[in-house]
Amino acid sequence: xxxxxxxxxxxxxxxxxxxxxxxxxxxxxALRDVRLALLEADVNFKVVKDFLATVERDAVGxxxxxxxxxxxxxxxxxxxxxxxLMGTTVERVKMSSNPxxxxxxxxxxxxxxxxxxxxxxxxxxxxxxxxxxxAADIYRPAAVDQLVALGAQxxxxxxxxxxxxxxALAQLGLQKSRQLARDVVIVDTAGRLHVDEQLMAxxxxxxxxxxxxxxxxxxxxxxxQDAVRVATAxxxxxxxxxxxxxxxxxxxxxxxxLSIRAVTQLPIKLVATGEKVDALEIFQPDRMASxxxxxxxxxxxxxxxxxxxxxxxxxxxxxxxxxxxxNLEDFRSMLNQVKKLGPLSKVMEMLPGMxxxxxxxxxxxxxxxxxxxxxxxxxxxxxxLRPDIxxxxxxxxxxxxxxxxxxxxxxxxxQFQDMRKxxxxxxxxxxxxxxxxxxxxxxx
Amino acid sequence: xxxxDNVANFWERLKQGMARTRTGLGDRLRTLFTGREWxxxxxxxxxxxxxxxxxxxxTIEYLLGQLRKKVQQERPKTADQVLQQLFEVMVAELxxxxxxxxLDPGGPWIWLMVGVNGTGKTTTAGKxxxxxxxxxxxxxxxxxxxxxxxxxxQLVEWGRRAGVxxxxxxxxxxxxxxxxxxxxxxxxxxVDLAIIDTAGRLQNKVNLMLELQKIRRVVEREYPGAPHxxxxxxxxxxxxxxxxxxxxxxxxxxxxxxxxxxxxxxxxxxxALSIYHELGIPIRYVGVGETAxxxxxxxxxxxxxxxxxxxNEPSR
Numbered sequence: 001x002x003x004x005x006x007x008x009x010x011x012x013x014x015x016x017x018x019x020x021x022x023x024x025x026x027x028x029x030a031l032r033d034v035r036l037a038l039l040e041a042d043v044n045f046k047v048v049k050d051f052l053a054t055v056e057r058d059a060v061g062x063x064x065x066x067x068x069x070x071x072x073x074x075x076x077x078x079x080x081x082x083x084x085l086m087g088t089t090v091e092r093v094k095m096s097s098n099p100x101x102x103x104x105x106x107x108x109x110x111x112x113x114x115x116x117x118x119x120x121x122x123x124x125x126x127x128x129x130x131x132x133x134x135a136a137d138i139y140r141p142a143a144v145d146q147l148v149a150l151g152a153q154x155x156x157x158x159x160x161x162x163x164x165x166x167x168a169l170a171q172l173g174l175q176k177s178r179q180l181a182r183d184v185v186i187v188d189t190a191g192r193l194h195v196d197e198q199l200m201a202x203x204x205x206x207x208x209x210x211x212x213x214x215x216x217x218x219x220x221x222x223x224x225q226d227a228v229r230v231a232t233a234x235x236x237x238x239x240x241x242x243x244x245x246x247x248x249x250x251x252x253x254x255x256x257x258l259s260i261r262a263v264t265q266l267p268i269k270l271v272a273t274g275e276k277v278d279a280l281e282i283f284q285p286d287r288m289a290s291x292x293x294x295x296x297x298x299x300x301x302x303x304x305x306x307x308x309x310x311x312x313x314x315x316x317x318x319x320x321x322x323x324x325x326x327n328l329e330d331f332r333s334m335l336n337q338v339k340k341l342g343p344l345s346k347v348m349e350m351l352p353g354m355x356x357x358x359x360x361x362x363x364x365x366x367x368x369x370x371x372x373x374x375x376x377x378x379x380x381x382x383x384x385l386r387p388d389i390x391x392x393x394x395x396x397x398x399x400x401x402x403x404x405x406x407x408x409x410x411x412x413x414x415q416f417q418d419m420r421k422x423x424x425x426x427x428x429x430x431x432x433x434x435x436x437x438x439x440x441x442x443x444x
Numbered sequence: 445x446x447x448x449d450n451v452a453n454f455w456e457r458l459k460q461g462m463a464r465t466r467t468g469l470g471d472r473l474r475t476l477f478t479g480r481e482w483x484x485x486x487x488x489x490x491x492x493x494x495x496x497x498x499x500x501x502x503t504i505e506y507l508l509g510q511l512r513k514k515v516q517q518e519r520p521k522t523a524d525q526v527l528q529q530l531f532e533v534m535v536a537e538l539x540x541x542x543x544x545x546x547l548d549p550g551g552p553w554i555w556l557m558v559g560v561n562g563t564g565k566t567t568t569a570g571k572x573x574x575x576x577x578x579x580x581x582x583x584x585x586x587x588x589x590x591x592x593x594x595x596x597x598q599l600v601e602w603g604r605r606a607g608v609x610x611x612x613x614x615x616x617x618x619x620x621x622x623x624x625x626x627x628x629x630x631x632x633x634x635v636d637l638a639i640i641d642t643a644g645r646l647q648n649k650v651n652l653m654l655e656l657q658k659i660r661r662v663v664e665r666e667y668p669g670a671p672h673x674x675x676x677x678x679x680x681x682x683x684x685x686x687x688x689x690x691x692x693x694x695x696x697x698x699x700x701x702x703x704x705x706x707x708x709x710x711x712x713x714x715x716a717l718s719i720y721h722e723l724g725i726p727i728r729y730v731g732v733g734e735t736a737x738x739x740x741x742x743x744x745x746x747x748x749x750x751x752x753x754x755x756n757e758p759s760r
Contacts, residue, residue, distance in 0.1 A: 036501055042683030045495045109706065110562025110679060139734070141570075141601035146594035149615070153593070193709045220562060224498035224683025226711035233710075247561060250646040252685040275561075275591070 027059050034078060041253035044228045047085075047262045055081050085258055086285040091242060091267035093120070095129070096213045099183035100174065106203060106238065107218035108230060109191030112246035114143060116218050116272055117188040118150035119280035120244075123270075124184055125156065132182035134173030135160040136206070137190035147188055154277050157182065166190070166202055170210040185210075194233035203238060214241045216269065219256060221248045227256035228263045235264050242269035245283065249273045261285075326420055328384035332376045339369065374402035375412050387413060474753040477523035482515075486523055490530060497714035497751045500684050503721045507533055531752055537721060538744035542728045545572070545741060547581050551636040554627065554663055554670035558656060558693055559677035561644030564705040564731060566595060568677050569641040570602025574736035577606045582635040586626025587612035588619040588659060589643035599641055606736075609633070619643065619655065620662045627666040640671075647692035660697045673700045676725065680706045680713030690719040704742070705731035712751045 031052050038048045059077045095101045103120070105113045114137065121131040133151050135158055137143035144160045151158035157180060159173045170187055177185045187206070192199035207215070217234050219227060234240055245257055248271045257268055268283040320330045376384065378401035383390050390398070390413065399406045473493045477486070487508070494504045510533045511526070520526050547553060555572070557565040566589065573583045585603050587610055589595035596612045603610035611626040623640050630638035642659060645652035663671045676699040678686050693699050702720075704713045707730050716727045727742045 039495060040501055040684055042498075042685070045492055108681065108709070110564060112562060140598070142594040142597035145597040146592070149593035193706075195710060220679070220681070222560070222679075222683060222685040223681050224686075224711070224715065225496045226498070226681045226709070227683075229710045230681070247646060249649075250560065250685065251648040251688055252683075256683070 027056065031056055031059070038255060038258075041255035042222075042224045042227075042259075043255035044225055044259035044263065047228070047259045051081060051085060051262070082258070083286050085262050087261055087267050088285060090282060090284055091269050092282065093124070093214055093216075093242070093269055095184070100132075100177040100185045101183065101213045102174065102185045102187065102210055103214040103216065104187045104189060104203075104207065104212045104238075105216055105218050105244070106189050106234060106240075107191060108193065108220075109140070111191065111218045111220045112244075112272060113137075113191060113218045114146050114150070114188050115275075115277075116244050116246060116270075116280070117147065117186050118154055118156070119272060119277055120270070121151075121156045121184075121186055122154045122277050123280050125154070129184045130182045131156055131184040131186055132173065132177045132180060133158045134169055134185060134187045136166040136169045136173075136187050138164075138166060138169070139190045143188075143190065150277065167206050167209055170206045174210050187212075194230050194237075200237050207238065212239065212241075215239055216242050216244050217266070218244045218246060219260065221245050221254045221256060221271075222250060222252040223256040225259075228259045231260045231264045231266065235266065240264075240266055242267050244268075244270045244272065244280075246272040249279070328376060328379065328387050328416060329381070331416060331419075332373075332384065335369065335373065335376070371402070371404055371408065372412060375399075375404055375409055378402040387416065472753075473527070477527050480523040482520055482523050482526050486526070490527075493752065494714065497712040498683050498686075498718075499714035500687065500718040503718040506721065507537065527752065531748055534717070534748045534751070535744050538717065538747065539726070541743045541745070542726070542741045545575055545729070545739070547576055547579070547636055549636075552630045552634070552667075553637045553672045554630070554667055555637065555639045555673040555675060556660065556663065556671045556697065557639065557641045557675050557677060558697060558699070559644060560646050560689055561592075563644065563677040563679040563682075564703075565589075565644060565677045566598050566602065566641050567734070568675065568703050568705060568729075568731060568739065569599065569639045570606065571731070571736045571739040572639055573602065573608045574606035575739065576637060577608055581637060582633070583608045583637045583639065584626060584630050584633060584635045585610045586622055586638060586640040588622040588626070588640050590615055590617045590619050590622060591643040595641075595643065620658045623659045623662050624666065627663065647689050653692065653696045657696055674698055675701055675703050675728075677703045677705055678713070678716060678719070680704055680716075681709065681711040682713075682715055684715065684718075686715035687718060687722060690723050690725055694723060694725060699725055701726055701728035703729045703731065703739075707750075708732040708738070713747075714751060717747075 034055070035048055035052055038051070039045065043051075055077055058081075093103065105117050105120070107113050117133055121133055124131050133147055133156055135144040135147040137147075148158050148160060157176070159169065159176050161169065161172060164172065166189065173185050173187060177183075187210075189203060189206070190199070192203075194200065215238050217231060217240050219231065223230070231240075231243070243260055243266050245254070245268050248254060260266060261268060268285070271281050271283050273279045273281055320326050375398060378398045379390070383394065383398075395406050395409045395413075399409050402409075473489060476489055480486075490511075491504060491508065494507065495501075499507070507530070511530050514529045514533065515526060518529070520529065557569045559565050569585060573585055576583050583606070585599055585608055587596040587599045589599070590613065593615070596615060600610045600612065602608075609629070611622065611629050613622050613625070619642060626638050626640055640659070640663070642656060643652075645656065647653065660671065660674075674697050676690060676693050678689065682689070690699065690702070702716055702725055704716045704727055707713055713730075719725055720727060727747075730740055730742055730747075732738045732740060
């Protein structure tokens with residue numbers, strides 16, 4: 001998600017890395033680039049100013065200038081400050097000890113409130129809650145229909161009634177939650193401008209009758225400098241408890257996340273990363289900061305892997321990978337495991353250094369994976385176990401059977417051989433050293 | 445609708461939006477610049493205001509570069525004069541005001557609505573249909589957003605308000621097929637204009653952009669020369685990602701103009717100026733509210749006034 005900013009910072013720091021020691025002028029120059037990168041990432045102008053002032057103060061310190069790897073020193077200072085800016089802890093949606101928990105979703109038009117309401121309901125349901133949705137957007141044409149359709153899709157009840165105003169709808173929602181024994185009430189409100197006094201007053205009135213445990217501001221990750229003004233205005237008028245950042249699966253650099261946090265202190269609790277109803281994730285501030293600096297989101301990947309993968313299978317495969325007898329049959333089970341992690345492009349994003357590869361992004365899609373699978377499936381078990389026996393005539397047969405070309409089969413076999421070689425290297429002495437050559441120091 | 449009325453209306457609506465915010469960007473600049481001597485330090489203030497309006501570094505550097513040249517030549521004494529020069533540089537960059545919404549005879553004209561999620565494509569399609577219907581044009585709407593839940597219902601509601609037929613299929617149908625049906629219906633009814641609303645899609649989703657290209661191909665095949673307009677709808681709150689949106693939608697489906705929506709808030713939509721500067725896609729309409737009358741032709745002077753602050757100079 002922040003790959004463009006990542007690229008910028010990496011090129012900045014690459015220049016630093018080529019120098020032996022840092023001068024004060026070097027730091028200043030690097031920070032000029034950081035400034036531009038942050039502004040291009042839509043981080044608020046004032047936030048950038050303050051941020052750089054503190055970074056400079058800490059980076060032009062003696063300990064950095066005298067350190068052996070000054071670039072790493074600067075990276076660390078920038079990263080630490082980014083983490084500090086975004087909050088150091090994971091903030092979850094809190095449940096009331098006295099149910100039902102009432103959650104309001106508020107925000108500008110088109111930020112993604114209705115979709116987020118359904119996603120949140122599904123997420124909480126997976127955590128063992130029984131949510132109920134309230135369709136309180138009576139202004140946008142068919143907004144109620146949209147929530148009803150989403151509710152049907154995820155099998156959650158949706159409260160709506162033509163002719164009722166939003167205040168009455170919130171009250172009806174609360175009442176229904178008791179009747180239906182639901183322990184969470186999610187109120188989807190109409191999109192409104194923060195400067196629309198009448199509609200803002202309506203929200204206050206709703207919360208006067210049906211008090212909120214959580215009021216989450218839904219913000220489009222593509223928002224520019226206005227994010228701060230919007231968040232500040234909503235926070236002045238409503239008891240906001242957090243932010244849902246949506247459309248993070250786009251190629252936006254998402255600086256709004258930083259700005260909102262820095263200016264309003266509101267925690268970003270959830271991020272929406274796709275159009276499907278399960279594409280909602282807990283926001284991880286420290287991981288996000290690492291991601292900005294090109295350190296990848298390895299932790300998220302590991303967590304996903306733990307959820308999706310069969311542990312015995314994984315361990316068996318890990319053993320096989322470094323053994324000399326790693327064959328196409330193993331490769332195929334590996335692919336199947338990877339597929340469980342989700343779309344390939346998303347998995348790629350989480351790996352360190354992939355920022356630089358973003359130009360290939362359009363190409364690394366799951367359809368290429370489908371072709372690889374077809375080729376593997378067109379082989380006999382014997383061929384997969386002993387790839388050496390695949391000669392010219394077998395290659396032609398495999399190509400025909402999989403609907404691909406001999407060239408594609410050749411490419412796959414070549415890639416497989418390369419992979420085998422590479423794994424062998426990691427096993428041998430010095431394998432660790434190769435890993436240590438990763439561009440950035442691991443998080444402390 | 446009279447053009448002069450429209451222009452006044454645009455400014456009035458923007459001013460309302462600005463009046464509601466006590467911290468209008470340009471207003472702060474006004475306070476800072478009024479009655480002061482020009483000083484080199486004030487460059488930073490100009491830069492800040494342009495950044496806070498989401499113009500982006502490339503365009504800001506260009507505009508301030510132009511301004512520097514002017515300042516060197518004309519040696520203005522007061523800060524006000526420099527601000528006035530910046531105003532002129534920006535207006536000149538944006539070109540002529542756009543004409544009011546009209547439809548040339550000799551249709552059917554085919555329009556496509558495209559953009560990322562949540563920018564207001566469906567609403568804008570509805571507004572176009574309503575306004576042209578008011579001008580006694582016959583319009584037909586095509587609901588090719590078959591993905592988002594209830595998007596079809598939303599367009600049908602706009603069709604009902606405008607008194608315009610809406611061609612639609614079940615949710616989940618092939619959008620290119622809906623586009624095809626819309627064109628067939630447009631031909632059969634002999635309408636003046638067919639507006640095809642498409643699903644919001646993030647520009648980095650390769651498959652979804654291919655789907656959009658397919659819709660365009662279907663239109664091209666049915667009506668040589670069509671689509672006559674491809675409207676990229678951009679939300680005024682959008683930051684620098686707007687450039688990426690414009691670039692990729694342009695490459696995919698040859699955008700002909702931008703509709704800048706939600707300008708009635710505190711966001712100034714400066715990214716649209718950057719898009720015009722870098723890609724040459726003109727801003728042609730702006731959305732300043734939720735009713736059909738709130739869709740107005742773009743006026744460069746009013747737009748720049750909104751960015752740099754009020755009472756800059758009489759509008760004309």
